[in-house]
Amino acid sequence: MQRLNLLSPAKINLRLEILSKRPDNYHEIKTIFHKISIFDKIGLEKIPGNEIQLTVDNPAIPTDNTNLAVKAANLLFSYADIKPGIKINLKKEIPSGAGLGGGSSNAAITLKGLNHLLKLNISEQILTELAVKLGADVPFFLTDTSTAYATGIGEKIKSIETHNKLWFLVIFPGFTVSTGWAYNSINKYNLLTKSTNNNIIDNYSLDINTVKSLLYNDFESVVNKRHTEIPKIKEKLINAGAQGTLLSGSGSSVFGIFQDKTSAENASLNFKSDSKQKVFIAQSL
Secondary structure, eight states: OOEEEEEEEEEEEEEEEEEEEOTTSOEEEEEEEEEEEEEEEEEEEEESSSOEEEEESOTTSOOSTTSHHHHHHHHHHHHHTOOOEEEEEEEOOSOTTSSSOHHHHHHHHHHHHHHHHTTOOOOHHHHHHHHHHHOTTHHHHHSSOSEEEEETTTTEEEEOOOOOOOEEEEEEOSOOOOHHHHHHHHHHTTOOOOGGGOOOOOOOOOOHHHHHHHOEETTHHHHHHHOTHHHHHHHHHHHTTOSEEEEOTTSSOEEEEESSHHHHHHHHTTSOOOSSOEEEEEEBO
8 A cells, every 4th residue: 555545633622611721831621622624634645755745735734744634744753763655745724823723633634544544553542642642632633433422621521422413504604713812811811610510421413402502712701802794693593593692712713513415505695605604504414
């Protein structure tokens, strides 16, 4: 095998609580990750030499060692003590800086893909340990589960069994939100969720009423004030028939939940994809 073509999915956060700041400057969180059908495409190819080459169809995305896919390849090769020639071809559909986990997903899929392509036989546990070094969301994308309850900095994953598929309308408003700024603002205004108010989330059937009762994101308290377009998008989604709406991650994307595909499609007519704003109809994976 010399080449692999893989899908790299997006995620939304159905719930996100920030509990405390740790001595290492990370934050303890509780969140529900949920994979949805917005995909980047990753091609992995073994080539002569010992360089990692990355091509991306979006000129705004870096292709050097700051790209998480390249970081993932370097980290994996350092662990395995090898230096193969690899070409990574990345076709972007997931907006960057949007709270949809695109970079983290790319890193995880690159780790898994290269482990398979090169027949390294590195265990899932070791891959997870490497993934944590790349980012708090990366371990979730290593899993085969579509929905997970995550604690710690997001790396402690408990799969949630789900039986129903939901439809979402995801709106990327055309600007990014800095995750660092969002966390710093939460700290500055002492808006951390009190851990005593949080209950462990057990497995549940993924129906709309249950999800509506879970929807909460601590970041909305600071992001919505700075970016007033976001609450306007949420209101527009509700008026278009969404059963619930939420900011994903630290933003900037907002999602609305719908009963079925037709409802999501009808609601999408109220929004327009252009050079900045992106509108996605997506389903639970």
